[in-house]
Amino acid sequence: MHEIEQTDELASVVGSARCAGLSHGFVPTMGCLHAGHLKLIDTSRKENDVTVLSVYVNPSQFGPSEDLGRYPRDIVRDRALAESAGVDILFRPSDAVMYPDGLQGQSVWVDPGDLGTGMEGEFRPGHFRGVATVVAKLLEMVRPDRMYLGQKDAQQAVVLSRMVRDLALAVTVRVIPTVREPDGLALSSRNIYLSTEERLEAAALNRGLEEAEHQYANGGRDAGHLTQIVREVLARDAPGGRIDYIAVVDAKTLKPVVGEVQGATLICLAVWFGSTRLIDNVSLAAE
Ligand code: AMP
Numbered sequence: 001m002h003e004i005e006q007t008d009e010l011a012s013v014v015g016s017a018r019c020a021g022l023s024h025g026f027v028p029t030m031g032c033l034h035a036g037h038l039k040l041i042d043t044s045r046k047e048n049d050v051t052v053l054s055v056y057v058n059p060s061q062f063g064p065s066e067d068l069g070r071y072p073r074d075i076v077r078d079r080a081l082a083e084s085a086g087v088d089i090l091f092r093p094s095d096a097v098m099y100p101d102g103l104q105g106q107s108v109w110v111d112p113g114d115l116g117t118g119m120e121g122e123f124r125p126g127h128f129r130g131v132a133t134v135v136a137k138l139l140e141m142v143r144p145d146r147m148y149l150g151q152k153d154a155q156q157a158v159v160l161s162r163m164v165r166d167l168a169l170a171v172t173v174r175v176i177p178t179v180r181e182p183d184g185l186a187l188s189s190r191n192i193y194l195s196t197e198e199r200l201e202a203a204a205l206n207r208g209l210e211e212a213e214h215q216y217a218n219g220g221r222d223a224g225h226l227t228q229i230v231r232e233v234l235a236r237d238a239p240g241g242r243i244d245y246i247a248v249v250d251a252k253t254l255k256p257v258v259g260e261v262q263g264a265t266l267i268c269l270a271v272w273f274g275s276t277r278l279i280d281n282v283s284l285a286a287e
Contacts, residue, residue: 001083003090007141010091014052014143022049026144026171028135031055032072032189033081036179040148041085043176052142053082054091060103061130067275072189091142098137109133110167112159115254119268120155120279123244128159135160139171147171152178152186154266154281158254178280180206186280198273201238205271208233209282212267216284223248223257226267234271244270244277251283 004010014024025044029037033055044051055078062068075092082090099106109129115121116128139147147164149157161173178186184206185191185199194202208230212220215229230246248257251264261284268281 001079001087001090003079003092005092005094005097007093007097010089010141013089014050017050018143023146024048024050024052024142024144025146025148026052026054026139026142027087027148028054028056028138030057030071030189031078032074032192033078034179034187034189034191036150036152036187038081038085039179040150040176041082041087043174044146044148045086047174048144048146050088051086052089052091052144053087054093054138054142055082056091056093056098056134056138058098058130058134059095060099060106060133061124061127063124063126066124067190072192091138093141098134106133110136110163112163115155115159115162118155118249118254118256119245119247120270123270128156131156132159132163136163136167136169139164139169144171146174148174148176150178151175151283152188152280154268154283155254158252184210186278188278190276190278193276194273198240198276201240202271202273202278204234204237204241205269205278205280207237209267209269209280213282213284216261221260221262223259223261226261230267230269238271238273240273242272244272 002013025048027040027044057071059068110132112128112132121128157175164173180186183203185203211233212226212229226248227246234241246269248267251266265284266281270279
């Protein structure tokens with residue numbers, strides 16, 4: 001595995017592989033790797049000759065009062081996991097590489113518009129501007145054929161897929177289903193911060209989403225009712241959770257569904273357990 005920190009070295013390694021006709025898959029992450037990330041890596045390996053993994057905790061996607069300083073970092077473990085997962089190139093840029101003029105010195109940003117203002121964007125203003133900007137830069141540096149994203153961060157996947165389309169970026173976006181613990185909790189780097197009790201309660205997120213999905217499968221179509229089902233499961237099984245939002249939205253536009261659910265829809269939520277904020281979602285298939 002090549003471990004690379006500088007863009008010129010990355011360009012030369014990726015460039016020579018491309019000249020040899022090899023295809024590239026790219027998995028952008030913030031590190032602290034878990035089985036969700038490994039699934040993305042595994043899918044990339046199956047579909048490409050070369051897999052590039054980036055590990056970069058992007059400061060511009062964290063708000064001033066968010067957990068940038070506390071975000072878990074463990075490059076020794078990440079390196080070992082990446083190596084054993086068969087990553088070919090581990091790209092580990094520094095802040096100076098990603099933001100050569102500093103965050104304040106960066107003038108041009110990628111603004112995802114309305115897609116970035118609801119749900120996560122409402123509670124984390126500027127988050128998706130930071131995400132879209134850093135991923136646009138990473139795509140330019142790596143120039144992959146395919147980029148692998150997790151459905152776990154559904155809004156992020158929609159924003160980045162739309163960015164690729166609207167900016168005519170030459171990459172195919174592949175969105176991979178959420179990897180979960182046996183009790184349904186979506187794997188997340190932040191799960192390590194949950195206390196034993198919070199961890200038990202956190203399983204209610206998926207349980208609530210599954211109950212709503214079950215209701216939908218049985219003909220339940222009212223968005224308000226589906227939201228209420230999730231809310232009731234959380235009240236029953238996760239009384240310590242503090243809800244930021246539970247939203248039923250159109251899977252493409254991310255606009256809230258009012259009244260009857262029609263077509264591809266997502267139920268998304270964000271819930272705090274103590275000082276840890278978790279997100280999850282379920283897709284309701286279009287009929
Ligand atoms: P992160 O390191 O949290 O920024 O995540 C990097 C990528 O891994 C993103 O595309 C996430 O959506 C994806 N990811 C995170 N958790 C999971 C999961 N449990 N299952 C599948 N993909 C995930």
